[in-house]
Every structure is written in structure tokens, then in C-alpha cells.
């Protein structure tokens with residue numbers, strides 16, 4: 001079969017909603033796009049453990065401590081499922097992680113913002129996991145089988161993440177004036193970074209069109225961002241919180257909320273490494289890997305010794 | 313309070329679980345590999361769950377209408393009665409796993425014995441916690457063996473952790489009038505018996521791990537009486553931060 | 564594989580008595596014992612299983628994608644292996 005024929009066959013499968021599996025023929029660019037996107041997603045899950053993990057030791061009561069631990073632990077699991085998906089494409093986990101540490105690979109910029117107060121933990125669950133879910137639900141039907149299956153599992157687990165965050169903010173909003181102010185402050189700081197999570201505007205997005213054709217992505221950045229705003233505004237109203245955007249208003253004609261332009265300078269600066277916590281986040285992950293080196297080595301050495309004893 | 317000795321006994325157990333769970337929680341996001349990060353978080357979650365059940369029981373015994381959170385968050389340092397072992401800093405993975413191993417090897421026979429306690433609420437907690445603890449001990453033992461019999465570096469790190477932590481292990485078997493009262497009524501086990509089981513586990517695992525018991529048997533204690541190490545203040549500063557900074561609020 | 568990277572394992576879980584073990588994903592572990600423990604922690608946090616199998620990924624042999632036609636298509640034409648191939652008069656029960 002010629003390359004052109006293979007490509008045609010591949011696109012037919014995609015068009016007929018037939019999933020692509022690890023050993024199937026696929027265009028090299030499809031493979032590379034997937035490795036880039038899935039590993040970026042995996043890194044986001046793992047780096048995403050850090051801002052929230054930062055509050056585990058300070059959680060205000062035992063129930064919240066357990067919930068937060070379980071939530072952050074889930075994110076480690078999500079990272080792991082996704083690294084596994086990249087490994088089915090021939091990418092090695094260790095290499096993938098080294099690319100994160102060297103700055104070659106990206107992760108979601110939202111995690112470069114600091115979690116300053118307990119209300120931030122609520123806001124992260126509500127807004128950040130909320131935005132992630134918006135993305136991830138769309139990805140459950142992505143064309144690459146292992147990625148789609150990982151997303152299905154992840155979405156099932158994510159459902160409690162957003163709820164626990166919202167519930168926690170609800171308690172603050174029904175609490176003392178200090179607590180309510182803390183919640184409003186968290187929303188003020190996380191609203192715009194959450195909207196940035198959907199990536200650049202469609203016009204600016206370099207990978208979008210091809211990814212849509214390959215059904216890696218099923219909705220554009222702007223479509224998902226709009227759905228998120230539409231879903232979130234009424235939730236903020238129930239909390240009694242004000243979304244920090246003077247131009248936010250319902251557009252009867254479009255059937256959607258209008259909102260202000262995102263500060264794209266800030267977006268690109270944070271992507272390029274100039275966010276408030278980029279350096280700390282990567283440092284923490286590099287340190288974890290380095291400190292774990294002798295542990296992983298030891299376990300391998302032990303396994304080798306045991307195997308030798310067995311065969312001797 | 314009708315049963316002050318039992319209250320104190322349960323509180324000691326609850327504090328052990330909480331403080332060790334708190335320490336393990338510090339690893340979340342920083343483990344040596346994702347798989348182990350998840351494993352340590354699971355142990356931490358089990359311990360916090362045990363702490364909740366034990367504080368609930370303690371609060372009931374105290375009868376003052378306190379909640380598990382009041383007990384967990386709103387005492388002064390000298391009112392926490394955990395052993396010094398569990399408050400020791402995480403150090404490297406060897407220090408964390410050896411600390412865990414020494415504790416699990418103690419908790420398992422303790423829970424086994426408490427399953428038979430006539431205090432039904434305590435027996436019920438012991439039964440549920442025993443399953444969790446068996447798994448913790450299995451996991452920490454596996455790691456002690458792999459580190460001990462792994463590379464030269466891992467062997468040295470594991471041995472260093474044993475040599476450092478050894479001084480805190482005797483306190484696991486600390487007994488005073490609280491224990492004696494309850495033992496006299498056969499409500500709780502004699503710790504000498506637990507210690508024998510503990511020693512057996514420790515010896516078996518360390519020998520498989522090619523690690524050795526320290527010869528210096530100088531011991532530290534004080535936690536059970538509320539006299540802690542310098543590390544405890546910092547641990548509590550984080551643990552209690554929200555409750556202290558925002559008194560009397562619901563979260 | 565570097566000496567600090569652990570081998571890859573495939574994880575299969577029986578979700579309840581009476582069902583097959585089903586592939587759920589993979590993970591890294593230095594040996595079978597820890598692979599089982601890691602699988603328990605990673606894949607059964609919400610009571611998803613009552614039994615776990617782990618198999619080192621390098622031990623799995625798979626059909627070749629280039630042989631799909633000769634492997635699987637011949638059975639497509641043998642429709643007489645399916646009960647719906649046969650007609651049974653109306654009124655015949657328990658068949």
C-alpha cells in the first residue's frame with residue numbers, strides 16, 4: 001500500500017468514528033500530535049498536584065483534609081493513566097518527564113498561579129477542575145483509543161473534584177464576612193487564568209484545524225471556553241459571588257454570555273515561563289525525580305538479584 | 313468524664329494516627345515515582361480515617377460535646393499524646409518507610425489484640441483498621457527489604473534510618489497507670505506481648521533486608537506525656553493554622 | 564530502559580465474582596509483588612476490583628496488524644456458527 005492509500009484509509013476510519021489503536025498505521029504527524037497533547041495533559045495532572053498539595057497539611061478540618069488528599073491523589077492517577085497512553089505510542093515515560101523538566105514540554109499554565117488561601121482550594125476545584133472537565137468530556141470521544149479510554153476513566157473520577165470545590169466555597173459563602181471575602185478574592189484571582197485554560201483564540205491556535213480533522217479535538221478552544229462561561233456564571237450567582245468582568249452579560253441574540261477579551265500578554269508570558277510559580281513547580285518535580293532516583297534504582301537492583309537467585 | 317483512662321488511651325491512639333497521617337500527607341506530589349506517591353497517600357488517608365473514628369470515640373467518652381475536629385485541631389502541644397516516632401520529619405524515602413515499618417509492626421498486633429476488647433466501639437475500630445494496617449505493614453516491609461537488599465546506597469540509607477529511628481521505638485511500648493488500669497480490667501492488651509510480636513516482625517524483615525539492629529539501646533520518650541520533640545511545634549503550626557487564624561468558623 | 568526506570572506492566576482486574584479479568588491500563592513497577600500493590604493503589608481506589616492480574620508488558624504477544632486479514636476475515640463468512648443463521652418455525656419454544 002502506498003503512503004497516500006494508507007493515509008486515505010486512515011482518514012476513512014476517523015470519518016467513520018472507528019477508533020485508532022496502538023498498533024494501527026497512523027500518520028507520523030498524528031502520532032506526534034498525540035504524544036505532544038497527551039503528555040502535556042499528563043504533565044498538567046502531575047504539576048497540578050502541587051498548588052493544592054501545598055494545602056494538605058493546612059486543611060481546616062479532617063474531612064476536608066481527607067477529601068483534598070483523595071483529590072490530589074486522583075490527579076496523580078490521572079497523570080499515570082495518561083503517561084501510560086503516551087507509552088502506547090512509543091513514547092517512554094522517563095523521556096517524556098525529562099522533557100517537562102527541561103522546559104521542552106508544556107503543561108497547563110493555570111498551575112503556575114499560587115494557591116494563597118483555603119478558598120483557593122475551593123476555587124481550583126470549582127473552576128480549574130470545572131474547565132478541565134469541559135475539555136475532558138469532549139476528549140472521551142477522541143479518535144485514539146487509549147486516550148479516549150483514559151479520558152473516560154478520568155472523567156468518572158473528576159466528577160467529585162468540581163463538586164467538592166463548589167461545596168467548600170458554598171460553606172465559605174454562607175459563613176462569616178471574612179470567609180465570603182476570601183471566596184470572592186479567590187474567584188477574582190482564578191477567573192481569568194481559568195478562562196485561559198482553553199488556550200489561545202481559534203484564530204491564533206496553530207494545531208486546531210488538523211486536530212479537529214483527525215478528531216483528536218472535537219471542539220475548538222473558543223467553543224469550549226464559551227460553554228464554560230455559560231455553565232459557570234449561574235453557579236457563581238448561586239454562591240452570591242461576582243465574576244470579575246464588568247463586560248460580562250447575557251447576549252439574548254447569541255444565546256450565550258459575552259465577556260471581555262482575555263489578557264493575552266499575561267497568557268503568553270506565563271506560557272513562556274514568567275508566571276508567578278513556574279520556577280517553583282518545575283523545581284519541585286525535578287527534585288522529586290532526583291530524590292527518587294536511588295529508590296527506583298534500588299528496587300531494580302533487588303528485582304535483578306531475586307531473578308538471578310531464582311534461575312540459579 | 314466516666315472513663316478518663318479509656319479516654320486518654322483512645323486519644324493516644326488517635327494522635328498517633330493523625331500525626332503520622334499528617335506527615336505522610338507531606339509527600340503527596342513529591343513521591344519518588346507516581347505509583348508510590350499514590351501508595352503513600354492511600355496510607356495517609358487510612359490513618360486520617362482511623363484518627364476520625366478514634367477522636368469520635370474519645371469525644372463521646374469525654375462527653376463534653378466536642379467533635380473530632382475540636383480534638384484534632386484545638387489542643388495545646390503538650391496535650392497531644394502521640395509517640396515521638398510519628399512526629400519525626402519525613403527525611404528521605406528510607407526514613408519515611410522505616411518510620412512507617414516500625415509503626416505498622418506495632419499497630420498490627422495491637423489492633424489484633426484490640427479486636428477482642430470488650431469495649432465494643434474500640435473493637436470495631438480495631439477490626440476495620442486491622443485490614444488497613446496489614447496492608448500498610450506489607451507495603452512498608454516490601455520497601456524495607458528492597459532498600460536493604462537493593463544497592464549499596466539504598467542499603468546505607470535504610471541502615472542510617474534504622475540507626476536514627478531506633479531510639480524512638482521503645483516508646484511504642486510505653487505504659488503508665490492509664491494502661492495498667494485498663495489492663496487490669498482486661499480491656500486492652502499488655503504491651504509486653506505486643507512488643508514481642510513487634511520484635512519478631514522487625515527481626516524477620518530486617519534480616520531478609522540484610523539490615524541490622526543497632527547495638528545502642530539508648531531510648532527517647534516523652535510524647536505519651538505530652539513532651540514532644542522540636543519538630544512538633546512546626547507540625548502543629550501547619551495542622552492548626554486555619555483553626556487558629558480563623559477561630560470558630562465552619563469549613 | 565535506564566536502570567532507574569521500572570518495567571511496564573499491564574493490569575487486569577476482575578470487578579466482581581463471575582466476570583472475566585479485564586484490561587484496565589498499565590503502570591510501572593520493579594517486580595510482580597510491587598506491580599500488584601501499585602495496581603491496587605492506582606486502579607482500585609473506588610472498589611473497582613476483587614482480583615488483580617499483572618503481566619509484564621514485554622511478555623504480551625499480539626497479533627500483527629499486517630495479518631489482520633488472514634487472522635480474522637475468514638471467520639466473517641462462517642455465519643452458520645451463529646444461531647440467527649437458522650430458521651425455526653414459530654411456536655417452537657426453549658430453543
Ligand SMILES: [Fe+2]
Nearest residue numbers: 045048075132
Ligand atoms: Fe486535572
Ligand SMILES: [Fe+2]
Nearest residue numbers: 045074075078
Ligand atoms: Fe485530573
Ligand SMILES: [Fe+2]
Nearest residue numbers: 075129158161
Ligand atoms: Fe481533577
